[in-house]
Amino acid sequence: MKKFLSFALALICLSFALFQAGCKGCNGCNKDKNRTKYLIDVTIEDNLLTGVETVDFYNDFSVPVSHLEFNLHANAFRKDAGYKPIASQYINKAYKNGFSYGETNINLVTCSGENLPFEIVGQDKNVLKVTLPKEVFPNERCTVEIDYSITLANVVARTGINEHTVNLANFYPILCARDSGGFYQCLYYSAGDPYFSDCADYEVSVTTNADIVVASSGKLISQKQTNGKNKCVYKLNSARSFCLVLSDEFKVLKDEQDGVEILYYYYDDADAFGSVDTTKKALKLFNEKFANYPYSTYTVVQTEFLQGGMEFPGLVMISDALEHEAYLEVIVHETAHQWWQTMVGNNEIEHPFLDEGLAEYSVVLFYEKYPEYDMRRKDIISSCEKTFRLFCSITDKLDGEVNTSMLRGLNGYSSEYEYVNVCYVKPCIMFEYLRQSIGENKFFNGLKKYCSTYAFKNATPDDLIGAFESVGANANGFFEGFFSGKVII
Numbered sequence: 345m346k347k348f349l350s351f352a353l354a355l356i357c358l359s360f361a362l363f364q365a366g367c368k369g370c371n372g373c374n375k376d377k378n379r380t381k382y383l384i385d386v387t388i389e390d391n392l393l394t395g396v397e398t399v400d401f402y403n404d405f406s407v408p409v410s411h412l413e414f415n416l417h418a419n420a421f422r423k424d425a426g427y428k429p430i431a432s433q434y435i436n437k438a439y440k441n442g443f444s445y446g447e448t449n450i451n452l453v454t455c456s457g458e459n460l461p462f463e464i465v466g467q468d469k470n471v472l473k474v475t476l477p478k479e480v481f482p483n484e485r486c487t488v489e490i491d492y493s494i495t496l497a498n499v500v501a502r503t504g505i506n507e508h509t510v511n512l513a514n515f516y517p518i519l520c521a522r523d524s525g526g527f528y529q530c531l532y533y534s535a536g537d538p539y540f541s542d543c544a545d546y547e548v549s550v551t552t553n554a555d556i557v558v559a560s561s562g563k564l565i566s567q568k569q570t571n572g573k574n575k576c577v578y579k580l581n582s583a584r585s586f587c588l589v590l591s592d593e594f595k596v597l598k599d600e601q602d603g604v605e606i607l608y609y610y611y612d613d614a615d616a617f618g619s620v621d622t623t624k625k626a627l628k629l630f631n632e633k634f635a636n637y638p639y640s641t642y643t644v645v646q647t648e649f650l651q652g653g654m655e656f657p658g659l660v661m662i663s664d665a666l667e668h669e670a671y672l673e674v675i676v677h678e679t680a681h682q683w684w685q686t687m688v689g690n691n692e693i694e695h696p697f698l699d700e701g702l703a704e705y706s707v708v709l710f711y712e713k714y715p716e717y718d719m720r721r722k723d724i725i726s727s728c729e730k731t732f733r734l735f736c737s738i739t740d741k742l743d744g745e746v747n748t749s750m751l752r753g754l755n756g757y758s759s760e761y762e763y764v765n766v767c768y769v770k771p772c773i774m775f776e777y778l779r780q781s782i783g784e785n786k787f788f789n790g791l792k793k794y795c796s797t798y799a800f801k802n803a804t805p806d807d808l809i810g811a812f813e814s815v816g817a818n819a820n821g822f823f824e825g826f827f828s829g830k831v832i833i
């Protein structure tokens with residue numbers, strides 16, 4: 345995800361201000377063909393995206409399904425949104441040219457040529473509900489076609505037009521993930537990453553003006569230019585979402601690591617080769633430590649972004665506003681999310697610390713492995729401890745109490761300061777203490793077990809505990825102490 349503690353800065357300045365708000369050997373992505381498939385065809389012209397999305401829904405639930413629910417994340421940018429997508433402290437940076445709004449319009453939903461009834465529901469017009477012509481039983485499929493359009497706001501955000509790029513996260517209605525309560529409707533909280541979706545197979549066709557360079561989550565499988573337009577088709581299997589970034593300023597560097605094609609799109613990076621080198625090092629290390637990266641391409645994109653960066657399957661956004669050291673660190677953090685969020689999913693609204701904590705600790709592993717970055721594990725953890733203690737001290741003085749429970753959803757945090765400390769800093773300390781407590785073998789075996797057991801599935805905090813217990817680490821009490829907030833750091 346995006347907001348992160350910059351270790352580089354943490355060593356210099358331990359204060360509130362240091363927080364930047366911010367297929368090779370494919371192991372499983374193609375084995376299970378029983379996934380929902382998206383066929384998306386979009387055209388982008390100025391601030392309007394028009395699309396037709398064919399969703400071949402596969403019911404992997406244990407009960408019949410009579411309707412489908414899709415999150416409409418891009419609808420959060422409309423004028424009357426109840427949940428504002430931009431936190432108040434970022435308004436001026438996000439809306440550089442004044443307030444601007446976007447919205448999603450659903451024009452038609454059909455099944456085999458027949459119109460289907462649909463409605464926009466959810467607490468904040470955030471969900472498209474489509475009634476199916478008949479119940480879809482477990483292991484059965486049903487195909488629906490959605491004709492839609494999205495007006496893009498001029499806003500520096502995951503979805504929107506900014507000075508240099510067009511960020512196109514969530515540019516289509518995406519099926520809500522399903523848990524024991526049914527379809528999970530995501531509210532677009534401004535803090536954290538308000539997402540939860542299941543893996544699916546994607547084929548995405550994008551038509552733009554011919555001078556636009558497209559960075560994509562998937563592998564390019566065809567490209568055609570006609571009448572000043574460029575049409576690219578991409579594929580990506582077993583992904584939780586699909587993301588695009590467009591720009592007429594992009595330069596591209598290509599490289600390779602462990603059989604994975606690396607693509608780096610940028611417009612302002614004096615050390616572009618260094619950025620690619622860091623990406624390669626991160627992929628190499630995490631391939632060794634966790635599991636093989638699951639896709640055939642990995643795309644790193646420089647773009648305008650309010651926080652440090654943002655992860656999507658096969659593609660990460662890195663903020664062009666970062667200083668060099670922080671820029672490289674964010675590349676590592678977002679790359680780690682390819683294992684902790686892209687591969688092992690979790691409900692980012694309910695348990696945001698799960699993937700953020702592991703991504704942060706993966707950065708520690710990176711610095712430990714590559715001493716040339718001049719960041720030592722001991723110093724980083726020490727900085728985290730000081731930072732967290734300062735947070736506790738300040739919060740105690742201001743509020744008279746400190747809640748350090750990690751088992752909170754995004755709506756349980758009263759400030760970004762609290763969110764960053766509990767979801768990033770504290771779990772980073774937790775994983776270091778766990779490693780010291782159970783030893784190297786059990787620690788890394790536990791991480792591998794967690795990754796292999798929940799790859800392309802969704803994990804919970806209990807599943808994390810279970811993975812370490814299954815490799816012989818008596819970790820239940822340890823984790824419970826951290827999760828509940830009882831442990832004093």
Ligand SMILES: [Zn+2]
Nearest residue numbers: 345346700703
């Ligand atoms: Zn993150």
